[in-house]
Amino acid sequence: MITSLQALLAGHAHRDPDAPAIVAPHRRALTYRELSAHAALTVRRLRALGVARTDAVAVVMPQGPELAVAFLGVAAGAIAAPLNPTYRPSEFDFYLGDLRARALIVHAALDSPARQVAEQRGIPVVELTPVVEAGAGIFTLDGRTDASPAAAGDDVAAPDDVALMLHTSGTTARPKLVPLTHANIRASGHNIATTLGLTPPDRCLTIMPLFHIHGLIGATLASLTAGGSLACPPAFNAEHFFDWLAELRPTWYTAVPTMHQAILAQAAAHRDVIARNPLRFIRSSSAALPARVLSELERTFQAPVIEAYGMTEGAHQLASNPVPPGRRKVGSVGRAAGPEVAIMDADGQLLPAGAVGEIVVRGPSITSGYRDNAAANAAAFTDGWFRTGDQGHLDADGYLFITSRIKELINRGGEKIAPLEVESVLLEHPAVAQAAVFPMPHATLGETVAAAVVLRPGSTGSESELQRFVLERLADYKAPSRVVCLAEIPKGPTGKVQRTTMASQLAAQLRDEYVAPRSPAETQLTRVWAAVLGVERVGVRDNFFALGGDSLRASQVFARIRKAFGKSLPPAALLQAPTVEQLARLVEGQDVGRSCLVLLQSGGPRPPFFYVHGPGGDVLHARTLAQLVGRDQPFYGVQARALYGAEPPHRRIEEMAAHYVGEIRRHQPEGPYFLGGFCFGGQVAYEMARQLHMQGQPVALVAMIDSWVRRFPPSSTASTPRPDILRRSVRKARFHLDAMRRLDGAARRRYLGTRLGNARMTFTMALCRLVERAFARVGVAVPDRLQPRDLSLVHYRAGRSYLPQPYAGTVTLFVSEQSQAPTENDPRLAWGKLAAGGARVYTIPGSHDTLLDEAQMRQLARYLRESLETAQTSGDDDRGAAARHQPSMPSMS
Numbered sequence: 001m002i003t004s005l006q007a008l009l010a011g012h013a014h015r016d017p018d019a020p021a022i023v024a025p026h027r028r029a030l031t032y033r034e035l036s037a038h039a040a041l042t043v044r045r046l047r048a049l050g051v052a053r054t055d056a057v058a059v060v061m062p063q064g065p066e067l068a069v070a071f072l073g074v075a076a077g078a079i080a081a082p083l084n085p086t087y088r089p090s091e092f093d094f095y096l097g098d099l100r101a102r103a104l105i106v107h108a109a110l111d112s113p114a115r116q117v118a119e120q121r122g123i124p125v126v127e128l129t130p131v132v133e134a135g136a137g138i139f140t141l142d143g144r145t146d147a148s149p150a151a152a153g154d155d156v157a158a159p160d161d162v163a164l165m166l167h168t169s170g171t172t173a174r175p176k177l178v179p180l181t182h183a184n185i186r187a188s189g190h191n192i193a194t195t196l197g198l199t200p201p202d203r204c205l206t207i208m209p210l211f212h213i214h215g216l217i218g219a220t221l222a223s224l225t226a227g228g229s230l231a232c233p234p235a236f237n238a239e240h241f242f243d244w245l246a247e248l249r250p251t252w253y254t255a256v257p258t259m260h261q262a263i264l265a266q267a268a269a270h271r272d273v274i275a276r277n278p279l280r281f282i283r284s285s286s287a288a289l290p291a292r293v294l295s296e297l298e299r300t301f302q303a304p305v306i307e308a309y310g311m312t313e314g315a316h317q318l319a320s321n322p323v324p325p326g327r328r329k330v331g332s333v334g335r336a337a338g339p340e341v342a343i344m345d346a347d348g349q350l351l352p353a354g355a356v357g358e359i360v361v362r363g364p365s366i367t368s369g370y371r372d373n374a375a376a377n378a379a380a381f382t383d384g385w386f387r388t389g390d391q392g393h394l395d396a397d398g399y400l401f402i403t404s405r406i407k408e409l410i411n412r413g414g415e416k417i418a419p420l421e422v423e424s425v426l427l428e429h430p431a432v433a434q435a436a437v438f439p440m441p442h443a444t445l446g447e448t449v450a451a452a453v454v455l456r457p458g459s460t461g462s463e464s465e466l467q468r469f470v471l472e473r474l475a476d477y478k479a480p481s482r483v484v485c486l487a488e489i490p491k492g493p494t495g496k497v498q499r500t501t502m503a504s505q506l507a508a509q510l511r512d513e514y515v516a517p518r519s520p521a522e523t524q525l526t527r528v529w530a531a532v533l534g535v536e537r538v539g540v541r542d543n544f545f546a547l548g549g550d551s552l553r554a555s556q557v558f559a560r561i562r563k564a565f566g567k568s569l570p571p572a573a574l575l576q577a578p579t580v581e582q583l584a585r586l587v588e589g590q591d592v593g594r595s596c597l598v599l600l601q602s603g604g605p606r607p608p609f610f611y612v613h614g615p616g617g618d619v620l621h622a623r624t625l626a627q628l629v630g631r632d633q634p635f636y637g638v639q640a641r642a643l644y645g646a647e648p649p650h651r652r653i654e655e656m657a658a659h660y661v662g663e664i665r666r667h668q669p670e671g672p673y674f675l676g677g678f679c680f681g682g683q684v685a686y687e688m689a690r691q692l693h694m695q696g697q698p699v700a701l702v703a704m705i706d707s708w709v710r711r712f713p714p715s716s717t718a719s720t721p722r723p724d725i726l727r728r729s730v731r732k733a734r735f736h737l738d739a740m741r742r743l744d745g746a747a748r749r750r751y752l753g754t755r756l757g758n759a760r761m762t763f764t765m766a767l768c769r770l771v772e773r774a775f776a777r778v779g780v781a782v783p784d785r786l787q788p789r790d791l792s793l794v795h796y797r798a799g800r801s802y803l804p805q806p807y808a809g810t811v812t813l814f815v816s817e818q819s820q821a822p823t824e825n826d827p828r829l830a831w832g833k834l835a836a837g838g839a840r841v842y843t844i845p846g847s848h849d850t851l852l853d854e855a856q857m858r859q860l861a862r863y864l865r866e867s868l869e870t871a872q873t874s875g876d877d878d879r880g881a882a883a884r885h886q887p888s889m890p891s892m893s
Contacts, residue, residue: 008186016200030136039076056101059105060104060107061106064233067082068230068232069139078157079179086854095175104125107130124144127141127142128140159182162181164216176370177372184364185365188317191338202226203252206253207233217317218310231250294330314366316365317365319337320335320337322335329397342361342394358388362385410437412442419437423435433453436499436502437499441503450484451482451484476546486509515539528560528564540579544578597638598638598639600623607634609675610674613677615795629864643791682703683708683799689702689809809837810835812841817844817845
């Protein structure tokens with residue numbers, strides 16, 4: 001068997017040079033000849049940068065073909081260490097330091113905190129730029145290191161060299177570093193390809209992230225080992241899965257159970273795509289697959305589902321069910337599939353079939369040991385067997401059944417959660433004296449997070465309050481779905497908390513708190529939540545976000561509510577009514593104490609930031625922005641008064657701002673105030689700042705995110721001569737056509753859809769003006785029933801008619817790079833002429849349409865954080881002028 005990546009790619013390039021190796025949406029296929037040549041080129045480029053074969057190179061990239069090719073190229077000549085691009089600065093600091101990274105490769109367009117961490121640590125940053133006109137995955141590397149090329153040598157990687165370095169997730173200790181050699185990963189790739197019977201015609205749709213052993217080996221290397229091809233779409237999105245199925249024509253895919261469930265939720269609307277693009281099989285690994293999901297997958301796709309068992313230390317696959325006609329056993333992860341698998345007791349004795357004990361493995365794919373961790377290696381290896389930390393048994397046929405998890409890491413649908421991280425947040429709550437976080441069995445996720453707390457004497461804290469406290473500080477999936485308050489946390493004989501038994505010890509308390517639906521509305525809503533979130537049982541007091549809900553799933557929930565109840569509610573309603581019990585009251589028309597102010601993040605001692613809604617009136621998307629800005633920053637959303645339809649909408653920005661100022665001052669009577677908003681919300685924030693200043697209140701920050709000045713006061717120096725209508729129309733049309741040419745298919749459709757939506761809005765506004773003029777001629781006000789009620793239209797009209805007056809302070813502008821006007825005539829920059837203190841300007845990559853996408857939002861959050869810190873330490877913006885920083889923006893011509 002070939003035991004180095006470079007030799008593997010070179011062999012395929014020699015045997016079938018023009019066969020496709022990597023394919024991606026809207027890209028030319030990359031052949032094996034090109035892939036092999038580019039991997040060799042990458043090795044030479046690394047050597048020129050002073051990177052030796054024993055050096056670790058961290059790779060921070062978004063999902064896509066470039067990440068797959070970067071992994072192969074770096075691993076061919078050094079140690080590849082792909083990292084999750086969503087890590088926070090503290091996490092990057094730990095991982096880059098622990099890796100002793102020689103260099104960091106980062107996508108040129110990705111504004112990742114890894115850049116700043118690498119610079120602080122003296123790690124050279126190498127930018128990767130895709131060459132989109134070339135084959136899928138081709139890129140250039142631009143950077144330099146302080147080492148000479150000669151010091152790196154020119155030798156190629158050997159079978160015993162480390163090819164891949166990944167961290168395990170830490171529980172009670174720091175994450176451990178797993179080195180995997182070329183021999184390890186090639187053995188695992190061969191094992192998987194053999195188990196699945198992969199051949200050159202096979203193509204894997206790679207939806208698993210390529211910083212995870214599952215995606216790197218289970219999808220990528222297994223496919224290339226067999227001479228097959230790899231389909232590399234962007235980050236997983238269940239709604240786009242069927243588009244990729246139709247365009248890329250895979251024969252199989254591999255995923256975790258939560259991904260399978262998300263795909264099933266969309267499958268009914270895509271039966272024709274499934275029928276035209278049959279799969280040979282579907283693979284599942286990294287978490288237990290519920291039997292119900294397995295059978296539904298097989299029924300939907302008319303293909304066998306192969307469940308496997310793997311882990312990082314084993315270079316992924318350890319055991320697997322066979323493909324037909326081999327026998328698959330439901331509930332089993334299959335037979336040994338490469339390494340030897342056995343069951344061992346606590347004393348190191350191997351156990352017979354049927355006996356329950358710890359699962360142990362050994363073989364060519366198993367790591368030789370954690371790096372620089374003698375204690376962990378001593379605990380993990382017994383007589384050459386690696387202890388997995390999982391409990392199970394083998395049946396008489398050699399099929400492995402996993403009965404429980406010995407290790408304390410919580411595996412929530414493939415997401416690994418460290419109990420100590422959640423405990424540390426719970427202990428920040430003033431009412432919590434002790435906390436213990438543990439896994440609780442879940443019908444579809446395998447495990448979910450639960451917590452037991454002991455409250456301080458005289459303190460109170462409800463389950464929903466503590467859940468919300470965690471949700472404001474950690475990612476949604478880490479929040480406990482259940483919190484029980486105890487007089488004392490159960491401990492073992494040695495005084496240690498035994499997390500693995502707590503769920504059974506507290507079964508009565510956990511079960512008793514479940515509240516079944518009590519009305520038709522609650523019954524229907526629990527069914528909607530169960531279908532959208534992929535869970536089997538929902539209690540009326542379960543928290544939507546703690547169950548794994550997000551803004552995308554919120555939209556799906558409310559689409560089903562419209563269909564089931566004939567009632568339109570905004571997805572942002574979940575911010576104030578996050579349980580079925582509360583949401584049912586809204587559906588039934590009851591008041592749940594709505595307010596324009598919504599707490600998105602409580603944060604620390606910093607003064608709060610108030611974020612005004614966009615045209616739609618809701619602030620659900622701002623929940624992600626709040627988390628990215630930092631957990632120590634209090635963050636409030638300001639949502640529209642008419643969001644729920646019970647009150648008439650504000651039709652002028654001035655009256656809207658006055659209402660919001662009143663709400664904010666009831667919460668915070670005195671300044672300084674920190675305000676901001678996206679698009680239309682930026683206009684409102686500007687007017688709020690004006691009104692606060694007129695009330696004698698200081699405003700420290702006015703953050704306007706891609707907000708436009710539509711009209712100017714007659715005497716304002718901000719106004720500029722306008723070209724005639726024909727010239728302006730031709731120029732705008734040329735700009736939009738040029739913009740669409742630069743985009744790929746999905747982005748182009750999105751851009752065009754937004755433009756058409758704007759055109760429809762403009763047409764509707766023109767009709768509204770005609771109606772108003774007709775009534776004005778007869779001296780009668782337009783009846784309320786003929787007034788537009790659609791919030792987007794109402795706010796669009798308010799923004800178009802707003803006549804901003806000069807403001808005594810400074811404004812901070814966050815401007816999208818792809819402008820819709822030439823720099824010298826950009827109405828957004830005119831805010832700096834209306835503000836006496838001028839404008840600070842930050843430029844964000846992308847367009848107005850993509851500004852709130854994850855990659856752009858990360859950079860926006862970084863700049864917003866910087867602006868908040870500056871304003872919080874340097875005084876009020878309305879006390880003096882600020883320096884202007886002109887952005888680099890393209891022209892429409």
